[in-house]
Amino acid sequence: MNVREQFHAIMDGAPVDGMPVLEWAYWWDKTLDGWYGEGLPKGLDDRQMQDYFGLAHHKQFWLAHKAEGCPKDASHGSGIITDESDYDAVRPYLLPENAVSRLASQLNALRAPHESGDTLVWYTLDGAFWWPRVLFGIEQHFYSFYDYPELYHHICDELVEWQVRMVDEMAQYVKPDFMTIAEDMSYNHGPMLSKALFDEFLLPYYRRLIPEIKKHGTRVFIDSDGDITSAVPWFIEAGIDGILPLERQSGVDVAKIRELYPDFLMIGSFDKMCMFHTPAEIRAELERLLPTIRKGKYLPAMDHQTPPGTPLENYRAYVALMKEYGAQACADCKK
Structure with missing residues (x-):
């Protein structure tokens, strides 16, 4: 099976012959600086880096808002x-109409490798929590729910109208495999807003946007750091398929989420803090995740960017062990 076939089979909960290793969030610049000192060649582009480490080919587009x-x-x-x-x-400086057309050469170049199954294509949009925060600022954003509710809704109305146009335009070039709605709406104690605020200020816009995305065959994920466990049913109600990155340091337990929501898709949850230690601890972390991998609809991946201070050899061990445990999970499921 090629990379796209494996990805979609895993997300469908179907039999698969291997597990792609997806570095969905690329490395911090300081992580790379350390690796250059350990022998990583400089000047590699994204695809060359994927080949160097043996990672799955993929390309993300975060549309400029x-x-x-x-x-x-x-x-x-x-x-x-x-x-x-x-x-x-x-x-006049927001929601540019050329957000997709400016990417035309890149999208056209990806058409063949995407159609052949060699490369996953995905994109990211700012969400109805993220985008107003960008505009109001972090602190004032929380007051805006109460101080400027009409403006908040006006901002999100214009956001979704524009996003629907961009989603349709992107599909004229390539139909992405999945996408993420960037939110970062949780911290280590749970969501940063109440269910009532979610229902009033986010849910209506998800319900307008998500069907327009799905009509192109694209799976919809929420991207939020922090402990999102209690918000999973909110996302399901909105029509969202899954979530990443499932940060272990925030206490997220993918086994619990899988038990409670067997059809919810997940990417991530590998504790990045293991990368400071030894391959044995990397293996132990994958042992923790293995029962959930076996159940399908879950692709283990780093629960955020690989942190600075990770030895290059540890990252190589991580990739090799991810492939080993992916193969083991596939074999176990055939028994």
């Missing part, structure tokens, strides 16, 4: 608007 010249935050996370007049002022 801002145009050139858009005002920038005065400081990290401070935002660029405080009220309706600010939003009107920056609106």
